Amino acid sequence: MVKLGIRLRRAQAHDTPGSTASAQVPSAIFTRTLRGRFNLRWAPNDASPRSPHYHYDLPLAAWPTKIFNRNHDEPAQRPRTRTRRRQRPREGGPPPRGGAPPSSPGAPQAGSGPQARGGGAPPPRGRGDFRGGPPRGGPRGGAPGGSVIYAENIPATIPPRLSDASHAQLIRSFTTLKSDPDRPLRPGYGTLGRPITLRANFFAVRVPAGPIFDYTMEITPKTDINRLKARIFFLLEQSAVCQPMLGYIAHDRSQRLVSARKLPQPLDISVPYYEDGETGPRAGATVYTVSIKFDKELDTESLTRYLNGEVGSRDYNTLPIISALNLVLQQHPTRTGVRVGKNKHFFPTADEPFRLSPGIIAFQGFYTSIRPTYKQLMVNVNNCMTAFIEPGNLAEALLAFNRNSRGAMPTLPKAFAKSIKVTTTHLGFKMRKPIKAIASTSARNTFFDCEEFGGKISVENYFSRKYKIKLSHPADLPVVDIGSAKRTNYIPAELCEIEPGQPYRGKLSDIETANMIKYACNPPRVNAIAITTQGFPALGLSPVRPPTGGFNIGVDTEMAVIPGRELPPPGLTYSRGTANARNGSWNIMDVKFHRGATVKSWWVLVVRDGREMLQGQTDPQLKNLVTKFREKLQRSGMQIPEGLPRLLATPPLQNLQDASREAALKEIRKVITNTLAAAKNIKPDFILVLLSYRDNYIYPGIKRLGDVDLGLHTIHMQLHKALGDERKQDQYLSNIALKVNTKLGGINHLLDPGAMRWLTKEKTMLVGIDVTHPGPTSREGSPSIAAVVASVDANFVQFPASLRIQRPDPNRESKEMLSELRDMLVERLLVYEKKNRALPQRIIVFRDGVSEGQFDIVVREEKAQILEAFQKLSTEARGPKPYRPLVAIVICGKRHHARFYPTASNLADRNGNTQPGTVVDKGVTAVFDFDFYLQAHAGLQGTVKPTHYTVVYDELKLTADELQKGTNDFSYLYARATKAVSLVPAAYYADLACERGRYYLNDFMVDDRTTSSGRGNLDREAEKAKVFEAARVAWGAGIHSDIRESMFYI
Structure with missing residues (x-):
């Protein structure tokens, strides 16, 4: 424990976002709530020279929420400051305008989102920009510095368009339409529950007054290679013809372009091709022609009638104009960030990413989508996270993934390898290529026919003679194939650089998933602040960036304020008594299942997988655990025989060469089928399978064995959870009892x-x-x-x-x-x-x-x-x-x-x-x-x-x-x-x-x-x-x- 003296001064007018304030409070003991998040420096304590203190400089918004006194009995009072209430950090920007979009022409004038006021800086931005995401929010999701409610001190007024009278009028108008079970009309709005007022991550959009012009694009000569198309459209934007148009056009880098102005026709733009890293096209380079052809006009007035609920517009197809508006809003982040899917944009930086595992990192991004709602077009903006492949040298990635390999040639997981695009520079310019395959042989042991050097030559010798490159890993790392489907092209891994900004397409492991959740799991207030303070500038919504302004589209910077309701929970009945749900959950300590199933016989199988926590059928821990589980089933209302069930155990199954656990599953099958034969094929009602930990091969294998092959119910129990302290063990056994009763036809509640x-x-x-x-x-x-x-x-x-x-x-x-x-x-x-x-x-x-x-x-x-x-x-x-x-x-x-x-x-x-x-x-x-x-x-x-x-x-x-x-x-x-x-x-x-x-x-x-x-x-x-x-x-x-x-x- 460390005593801390902290001095608090009022923020001055010249303080900048991120500046610090000092605080002086009586000596107090800080607990782990600091979590190492604040800058530490040693400073003498002027008030008490005999008792030196640590001195912390910290942003006011990051003030720890728990300060305990010396006795640890109750939280110490937060120091009072003389900062006036109106000087609190501002979260929501200007007072809400009822969800209405800005009325002034052009871009909204709200600036770049909420700014800090008076007594402090805006909330911290994690690790800066988008590297670490928004601040984690302190213990149990509480927001640093007080309230857990976003914009709590800013009035939340429901706009007139959402009044009960307005909605009632809409529903009455529906009665003039034919009732049809296909895509039925809304029959009305709900009335049950407690009325509440909410904010939603939707922002009002001003629809441009004029039409939007829709065009198709075609590349000649045709190519279906996405990487090549992306480069062609990048070069298109750099062309002298296209540059003046960038303020009022948007395109999907494939087949569609929309414009706020009518473009000349015909419009054919020549694009001489050259790779990134080259200063310009080489002699004989391919020249592509991008033909932009007028398709149709998109009428915004028809969209307005649809939004207003005019019954004649019920069958209006909103997709063409909504997708066009999405193209416009997504153009800026697509140019400045990395797009994943259709609607998500990420802005990775090279320093301090959040690491999920060797070679896989995570970044925060933002999702946007235009949504038509009653009397208002909205854009839905939300935080999102995704995994990326860590950029760097491919050789280093191979070594990182194979630190624990036992002599085999290093490789990469399939899902990782199939995602990678690499850059090579040995030709004198950057060349981007996807990895087609990772070979099982090194540069020294991989040969190919080469006329230039008179026959077969190793990859190592070829690069030495052709490019004067001496490899650092000629024999211990594989070569990679970056060729086409028809032709291999081997290159040493150490000459490949993994491109930045590549999403990881594979399935995350359990550890990676846990790390991702840890990173992404922020409380609502923190996420809301990130949307308005980080998301809007990055997405080009505030201040508005081209081409959004060129289309005369405005986006409100205030979250929508909407009505909602809280529905009460239902009553819950058990065999003896009832349970009352509170905050979505309830306790069943003193109740029994509504109808407990009957168990005539059951078996227990201990799987000895090399990590076993039990030593077979005779282990006293096993008998104690099984007895507690039987008693739990009985107390819950199930009928089950007294005494121990039949106890089975597999022989030790650890085998380093049996990665997919095929041999282990054969042994498990053998134990069960032999026992069934001895029991004259009289099946138990269920088998309780005890595993030390969850196994990605044994668990699915046993489920297939029971469900498909033998027709036996199997219930798995993980021993590292079941053998915990009594409180956790009782809860864990209760959860398993719920499954057993349900499988066997019982009714829990x-x-x-x-x-x-x-x-x-x-x-x-x-x-x-x-x-x-x-x-x-x-x-x-x-x-x-x-x-x-x-x-x-x-x-x-x-x-x-x-x-x-x-x-x-x-x-x-x-x-x-x-x-x-x-x-x-x-x-x-x-x-x-x-x-x-x-x-x-x-x-x-x-x-x-x-x-x-x-x-x-x-x-x-x-x-x-x-x-x-x-x-x-x-x-x-x-x-x-x-x-x-x-x-x-x-x-x-x-x-x-x-x-x-x-x-x-x-x-x-x-x-x-x-x-x-x-x-x-x-x-x-x-x-x-x-x-x-x-x-x-x-x-x-x-x-x-x-x-x-x-x-x-x-x-x-x-x-x-x-x-x-x-x-x-x-x-x-x-x-x-x-x-x-x-x-x-x-x-x-x-x-x-x-x-x-x-x-x-x-x-x-x-x-x-x-x-x-x-x-x-x-x-x-x-x-x-x-x-x-x-x-x-x-x-x-x-x-x-x-x-x-x-x-x-x-």
């Missing part, structure tokens, strides 16, 4: 009857649908996996699943729409009929994983298959009347960037997030469509993210209150937790089922090979077809019949 009435008034089945796709680390040609789950009971607790694999669409790596939805839904309906002796009269489908651009495809393709399933069940055996239940389809969107911020402390949780049950259906939602945002769960850390629900088909004529409250209540019925979840459970279960399906094909989904060998397109397609066929064979008949009607995936 129910909602009170009132919360379920909207579903139980007629026989209703809830359906969840999702599709998961191969990742960057999967073998090319691996299938997508589709899941359909559906309720089978009147309590909406049990959701068995159907799984299928499906071939990707032609020329794509995945397929989002389900190919076999009809048959999968028939399976679910037959199980429902078996359990209930009748088919459901209503079906509500919650569809996950669909982007907004695919909504119409869902209605067209998947709805058709749903109706075909009903036809297939309309047989004479069920009566002469065709089976035709009413159907609603709701899309559940998590891949959005809408965030909501409380406007007062009493509306927030301790981290500054909105409370569970927050629902928003005004201000930032669609004009005509039936959609809303719902945050049913509590945000444990970082900034909480709601789910966006959109009704795309509705024969049930659901009301806003029914669906909003019903979805919020249903979020408390997730079987695996005593918390409300962020996604409606039907969709959540479908996601879990998809993930389980990935485990069955783990050998295909996790491919540890390095880069491909650069085959031609025909060979590549043939190889992908072989991989898919092999996966189909491996999938076999799917889920074993013994567990098919259970929630095996939970």
